Amino acid sequence: MSDIGPESAAGKRTLRRALLATRNGLTADDVRESAVALAARTLALPEVAGARTVAAYVSVGAEPGTLALLDALRARGVRVLLPALLPDNDLDWGEYAGEGSLARVRHGGRTALSEPAGERLGPDAVTGADVVLLPGLAVDGRGLRLGRGGGSYDRVLARLERAGTRPALLVLLYDGEVVAHVPGEPHDRPVDAVVTPSGTRRFR
Numbered sequence: 001m002s003d004i005g006p007e008s009a010a011g012k013r014t015l016r017r018a019l020l021a022t023r024n025g026l027t028a029d030d031v032r033e034s035a036v037a038l039a040a041r042t043l044a045l046p047e048v049a050g051a052r053t054v055a056a057y058v059s060v061g062a063e064p065g066t067l068a069l070l071d072a073l074r075a076r077g078v079r080v081l082l083p084a085l086l087p088d089n090d091l092d093w094g095e096y097a098g099e100g101s102l103a104r105v106r107h108g109g110r111t112a113l114s115e116p117a118g119e120r121l122g123p124d125a126v127t128g129a130d131v132v133l134l135p136g137l138a139v140d141g142r143g144l145r146l147g148r149g150g151g152s153y154d155r156v157l158a159r160l161e162r163a164g165t166r167p168a169l170l171v172l173l174y175d176g177e178v179v180a181h182v183p184g185e186p187h188d189r190p191v192d193a194v195v196t197p198s199g200t201r202r203f204r
Helices: 006-024 028-043 067-075 123-128 152-163
Strands: 053-055 079-085 091-095 102-105 113-116 131-134 168-172 193-196 199-202
Touching: 028 067, 028 168, 028 193, 053 123, 067 079, 079 102, 079 113, 091 113, 091 123, 091 152, 123 152, 131 152
Parallel strands: 053 079, 053 131, 131 168, 168 193
Antiparallel strands: 079 091, 102 113, 193 199
């Protein structure tokens, strides 16, 4: 069902621009209220309720907020892993120990990211997660996720596949970001579910 070729790449770029423009129009209150709803819905999922290790990320800008969720997971005794961007766009991982354990890191001209300041655990640390939360801009009815185009999480998904592990793959989005169609490419892997402030949709 994948679309292959330059049309796919161009379609993704067009969709990304439209979705980012909508996100940039959100108010701080919109982002904050959505983050509270997303945390509650995500924490109630059975795969999250039973998880010992969750690989997550720290939201930036107008992304659906994750900090409330990270703190709630940690309060439950869950081990939370957070990514650190490597020069080749792959991801290393470190453990979240509260907001004070984060460092703001700027990679070239990009937006500064909040990354774990402590010990680096290596790119393969993600293979020990029971749940992996993936950032995204959209997901469609097949579970295909639209990322920002850097390829970091494509590498994560490929690493999980090589390791033979099957963590639950979840994307946190705003309600309007569940779309009819995301242009697909051969390397794209569907996610298991999308969580939005108003509900959860499962794909497999």
